[in-house]
Amino acid sequence: MSSDSSVNREIHLASRPEGWPTADNFRLVTTEVPTPGPGQLVVRNQFMSVDPYMRGRMNDVKSYMPPFALDAPLDGGAIGEVVAGEAEGVKPGDIVLHSLGWREYALVDARAVRKVDPGIAPVSAYLSALGMTGLTAYAGLLDVAAMKPGETVFVSGAAGAVGSMVGQIAKLRGAGRVIGSAGSPAKVERLLALGFDAAFDYHEGPVYQQLKAAAPDGVDVYFDNVGSDHLEAAIGAMNLHGRVAICGMIAQYNSAEPPAAPRNLALVIGKRLTLRGFLVGDHGHLRDQFVQEMAGWLREGRLSYDETVVDGIEAAPEAFLGLMRGENLGKMLVRL
Amino acid sequence: MSSDSSVNREIHLASRPEGWPTADNFRLVTTEVPTPGPGQLVVRNQFMSVDPYMRGRMNDVKSYMPPFALDAPLDGGAIGEVVAGEAEGVKPGDIVLHSLGWREYALVDARAVRKVDPGIAPVSAYLSALGMTGLTAYAGLLDVAAMKPGETVFVSGAAGAVGSMVGQIAKLRGAGRVIGSAGSPAKVERLLALGFDAAFDYHEGPVYQQLKAAAPDGVDVYFDNVGSDHLEAAIGAMNLHGRVAICGMIAQYNSAEPPAAPRNLALVIGKRLTLRGFLVGDHGHLRDQFVQEMAGWLREGRLSYDETVVDGIEAAPEAFLGLMRGENLGKMLVRL
Structure with a gap:
C-alpha cells in the first residue's frame, strides 16, 4: 500500500501479450490521487479482482468488451472505501463495488458504483462468493x-x-x-x-x-x-x-x-x-435471489469460498500471471 | 416395380461402408410377399425415402437409433397402400405412412402406421413437405x-x-x-x-x-x-x-x-x-399445428417442394449414394 496518501499507483498495459503474458506486458505508474468533480467519488481500493476474461481484453480484438488500451490503466472489479465526494446517496466511509481496479485510488461516477453492507460478509466476498x-x-x-x-x-x-x-x-x-x-x-x-x-x-x-x-x-x-x-x-x-x-x-x-x-x-x-x-x-435479474440464497448458505456455514490473496498493487501483474498458470485456489485477489 | 405380385424385393446391407459408401455395400434380395398375422398389415410401398441420417446407421456404432443389421433389410420412411390385413381402424385401400422402407412390400404392426389423406396432397408429399x-x-x-x-x-x-x-x-x-x-x-x-x-x-x-x-x-x-x-x-x-x-x-x-x-x-x-x-x-407435439400451417401454404401456392425421384427398388442404393453426393434437388425419393 502506498504510504504517501497523495500518491496513487496504478498498473498500465505496456504491451500486448502474444501467447502467454509476461511481467513485461505491465508497467507500474505513479500518479496523483484524483479529486472528485460533481457526481464523482474517489474510492480507496481495498481489494481488486484478477479474472481470466481479462486476458482476452489484452488482445487488440473487438469482443464483447473493448480491448484494454496501451499505456493506460487496466480495469476490472474492485471494492473499497469512499474517501472523497458525495453523490447519489453515497458518501465518504461507504464501501462500494465498482469496475476500476488495477489502481490504488479510483475516480468513479457515483452512478456506476454499488454500495455494499460490510456487516454481511468480509468485503472481499463481494468480489468472490457474493459478487x-x-x-x-x-x-x-x-x-x-x-x-x-x-x-x-x-x-x-x-x-x-x-x-x-x-x-x-x-x-x-x-x-x-x-x-x-x-x-x-x-x-x-x-x-x-x-x-x-x-x-x-x-x-x-x-x-x-x-x-x-x-x-x-x-x-x-x-x-x-x-x-x-x-x-x-x-x-x-x-x-x-x-x-x-x-x-x-x-x-x-x-x-x-x-x-x-x-x-x-x-x-x-x-x-x-x-x-x-x-x-x-445478462443475468442481473437473478441478483436479489442470488444474494439472499448465497448469504443464507454462508451464514449457515454450508458454503465455503477460497481466496488466494496477494498484497500490494505492484504484485497485481504477478497475481494475474499466477491465475493464468492456475496457481490460485478459489478467487485470486489483490489486497491494496 | 415387381411384376409378379407374389414376389417381394428388398435391399439388404451387405457390408458396412468405410468412408464413402458404394454400391457394393448393398444387396438386392428377392423374398416372398408376407402374410399378415393378427394386428398386422401388409403395405405395398409406393414411395420410400432416403435420408442423410441413414449413413450413420450403416456404421456399427450405438447412437440414437440402432445400427442397421448386416444381411437384413434396411429401413426408413415409406408410404403405400394397405393390401392385406385390417386392424386399428386401418383396412386395405388405405394409404399409410410407416418406417419399413427399402422393400416393395412391408409387414407392419397396425399400431405403428399413420393413415394419411391422399386428397390433401400427392402421397409423396407425406415423405417431404408434409412429413x-x-x-x-x-x-x-x-x-x-x-x-x-x-x-x-x-x-x-x-x-x-x-x-x-x-x-x-x-x-x-x-x-x-x-x-x-x-x-x-x-x-x-x-x-x-x-x-x-x-x-x-x-x-x-x-x-x-x-x-x-x-x-x-x-x-x-x-x-x-x-x-x-x-x-x-x-x-x-x-x-x-x-x-x-x-x-x-x-x-x-x-x-x-x-x-x-x-x-x-x-x-x-x-x-x-x-x-x-x-x-x-422430440417435436411431435407440433405436428397438428405444422400440418395445418403447411397444408395452408401449399393450398395457397406459397410453398414449393422439390422432389428428385428415381424408379424401382433396385435403384434405391444409387438414390442414397446420389443423396450423399448432393445430386438431389429437394427430397430424394424412390418410387416403387
Missing part, C-alpha cells in the same frame, strides 16, 4: 444450464473461483452427483473437502477416461471453464438432453494458434445437447 | 432456434429436402433476410426462385467470406445441415444471442477421420450463442 464470481456460477448453473435436482454435474476449473461455487451450489440445490476437474492433487483434495462427490487431476490421464470413471451414469450438466479437451470429453460423456453452460475456455486464451475444437460435436444431434455461451451481465 | 422432412425444418427453425420475425436466417444444404423448407418457412413466418448455401450454380438459382434473399455456392470461395457478403448485418439463426466449415463460418457471422439449430453435419458423415470442428467456438461466450442439436422425434 460477479458467485453470480456467474449461480446463473450459469441454474439459469443457463437449468440444473434440476438429481442430475449429475461436471465442472472444469473446479478449484477456481467460479468452479468451486458451481460445485457447491449444485450440491446445495440437490444435484445427484457433482464432479470436478482441477490441475493439481492439492486442488483435487480441496474439492472433495468442499463436498464434490468426485474430482480428478486432468494431468493424470485423458480427461474423457477420468470423467467416464467418475460419472459412470453420464453427465447431465457441464459447466465449462476450460474448453478444448474438457469440452470434447464432456460432450462424449453427456446424457440425452444434456446442457453445457460455456463460461470460459481458459485452455485457449494464451494459445497463439486456433485451438483444438471438439471433434465429436456431431454428437449434439443424437443426444439433443444444448451448448450455450453466457456472460453474467 | 418428417417438413416437420424437421419447421421444428428446428421455430421451436429449437425460436426464429422471430425480422431476423436473418442462414441455412446450409439449402437446396436439400429440409433446407429448402427451412428457407421458405422462414420467409413465410416473417424472417427479415434468408440466406442459403448449396453445392451448385443450378441449386443457387433454384433457391433464389424459391424466395431466398441470397444464396451462394460453397465451392466458389470460403464459406465465411461468402456468408459475410450475403449477411452484412450478421446472422441471428443458423440452421445447420452441414457442420464443419459452415458451422465455423456461421459462428463467426452470428449476432449477439444468435441460435444454431443443429440438424445434421453431412460434411463429416463419410469422413473416416475426426472432422474439422469450429476453431472459433469460444465466440459463443461473448456472443451468448446457443447451439442445440435436435431430432424431429
